Amino acid sequence: MSQGADRVWSVTEHLNSVLGRLAPLERIELQLLDAQGCVLVEDVTVPVALPPFENSSMDGYAVRTADVAAATREHPAVLDVIGDVAAGAGELPTVGPGQSARIMTGAPLPPGAEAVVPVEWTDGGTGGGPAAAMAPRASDPRGASGEVRVHRPAQSGQFVRARGSDAAAGELALAAGTVLGPPQIGLLAAIGRGTVAVRPRPRVVVLSTGSELVQPGEELRPGSIYDSNSFALTAAARAAGAIAYRVGAVTDEVETLRATIEDQLIRADMIVTSGGVSVGAYDVVKEALSTLGGSFGDQAEDSAGFVEFRRLAMQPGKPQGFGRIGPDRVPLFALPGNPVSAYVSFELFVRPAIRTLMGAATVHREVVRAVCVVGIEESPSGKRQYLRGHYDRMTGTVTPVGGSGSHLVKALAHADALIVVPEADTSVAAGAEVDVILLDQ
Template identity: 80%
Template sequence: MSQGADRVWSVSEHLDSILGQLRPLDPIELPLLDAQGCVLVDDVTVVASLPPFANSSMDGYAVRAADVEAATPEHPAVLDVIGDVAAGVGEFPAVGPGQAARIMTGAALPPGAEAVVPVEWTDGGTGEGPAESMTAYADDPSGATGEVRVHRPATAGQFVRERGSDVSVGELALAAGTVLGPPQIALLAAIGRGTVAVRPRPRVVVLSTGSELVPPGQELGPGRIHDSNSYALTAAARAAGAVAYRVGAVPDQVETLRATIEDQLIRADVIVTSGGVSVGAYDVVKEALSSLGGSFGEQAESAAGHVDFRRLAMQPGKPQGFGRIGPDRTPLLALPGNPVSAYVSFELFVRPAIRTLMGANDVHRDVVRAVCTQAVDGSPEGRRQFLRGRYDKQSGTVTPVGGASSHLVGALAQADALIVVPEKVTAFAAGTEVDVVVLD
């Protein structure tokens, strides 16, 4: 593709250019808790049934179904209690005709037993009315003796978790490409996996540029503003699944920025900058990554690798930069500095890059069709515009939030979607069906 200064890139061309140069990170074997948020590399099959043995889902008595099939409050079944079965115990008595074994939740069903009668259906071995809990177990932990009266019948298999009723040997537990969250980690632990092969979460370093930027919590001086971009982009990177490091604001000093980026390469799979990519006198990112200063479309050479600075047919976010720098050819995405421009650019370009490095199946946000509740006009011809909006899934509608200006952080905070206005559309009426990028 031509890198000429007059070249205007489409959104799709720029995204394809980025993703075409990225591959998922190499797999590593991690302990389960360290693998949280990572993408599974291989299918995981079950090597041991879950549960591994039939066990009780209630505190109560393990019985034979035939012995309690006629039990009623008026005519309870009276059974001899031959012992206790506690969770984790490997030896337990066999239940014969007319017998019962006191059993705890999670304990293995003893031989001969077919069902579990909850303690509330019995007298708890007291000879009195229905028991409320297994109090006798606490009073006599050495073993149950005597009789128990059962006031209700139980069918075979009742209150019993059968072996393999959750997952069975040979079944697919988790498919490759699964993002490991708490439920998935629980399953891996339950089937005995202590480690798992995953693609690591990409390490994303985020920094803002601008001598006017002041960290939140510090007092503003004349002409200064608080740095919101580094916070927004770091949070967005974490939400996308990355391990994100916020460097903060770097002043408009070429050597300082270049040194900062070089220092961060050691811990970065991706570097994201905001600001300094336009056509102003202090476009520090372009100057820092180019010995010539460069202009849009020009290939900016760095010490190792290059960064392309481009004009895109989009609003907000016209100026963009992308390249591979450093000895490991680390991807660098240079975003514009206006807060909305930076965030929209992140969603369109950085998030898919992070998801690609993760090896995730869902690289892109969901795009749905929705009816816009308000008219839109003044969209620039030839540019794809992304308006902030509130999406109502139940009604299938979307409502614009704020205007088109790229500094409206307040409106951005109210949005959960991006309304897409195509390049050839400059206006449409309320009730028009549009594409909507659904955000978290």
């Protein structure tokens, strides 16, 4: 589908062509904790009622409501205590007229009982007040014995968790497409699921290119800068839901870069590079990868793979590369090297690709309309501009943060949104509405 080296692609065209080449990863069965962050591929139903039996929500006494209907502090109901019911109890005592059973939170409601009175509503039973009521007693082989005075009435079902009150058998527990977080993992465990079918989290390998790059924590050489892109992009990939590996900086040597990428293919569902995609003499990524094959589109892929480099009608982030390489056709994104350009490109193209591989129901960031508090004096004609901004949810306004320079990392760190200026607009008046991509979800 390539239409010549001079073609300039729109953001939408490039994104659609990239996502059109991707499909969700194959489903796998994982243990629950290994499935955290993954997307369900099938509906999960409740096999048995949750909870599976009536149980107490309080420490107290299981009673018949008729026996405590007239109870007051001045005239308490006096009940025989016939035994203990602990959580996990199997054999249960039967509560008859004038009787009660001491019961613990989570324990099954014994036959004959209709409600639970909290220990605070009683005198604590024979041998002490409420603080001593739940202490084990050895005077009866079944546990508690003696009597208890109840000074408040109880309604039927009071402080009792009904069978199936959380979820009924056969009910939908989680729908396909759900991202599994801690509460969802807990629900799956509660209904007895030990494993679950999911799309795995994509494994994303991130590396930067440039002989000028220095590892943070090391001493800067003359003409060198710290490598921030590989850290920012690795963190962004993890935030998107991927398992991300940071390789770090690779020097401007074609064979070194090619060998590094080939070494990473074994553990990668996606590779992301930054730097070396423009038209400079040392644009190593473009030189190393453009030799792998032709364009991606209607042309057939060769045995080595292919990467195509494009110019996009956007600022920042004009030069972009994408292709699929290696025997497994691993997607590779070649992003520009300026920090803001790399991050904006990630948000627009790489993040949706990661979400697509995950099988996520929503692959794009939320876009809202907001009032631009400050006017934007200049935007390049024919290019879609993305400016950093701070979005105020309470007022529905957005304020630009920093300038338009693609090297302004500090401004990016203080932004939580991208302000979108369309290709046809060369300025934005203060008070005008703009599209805003929210980054703080």
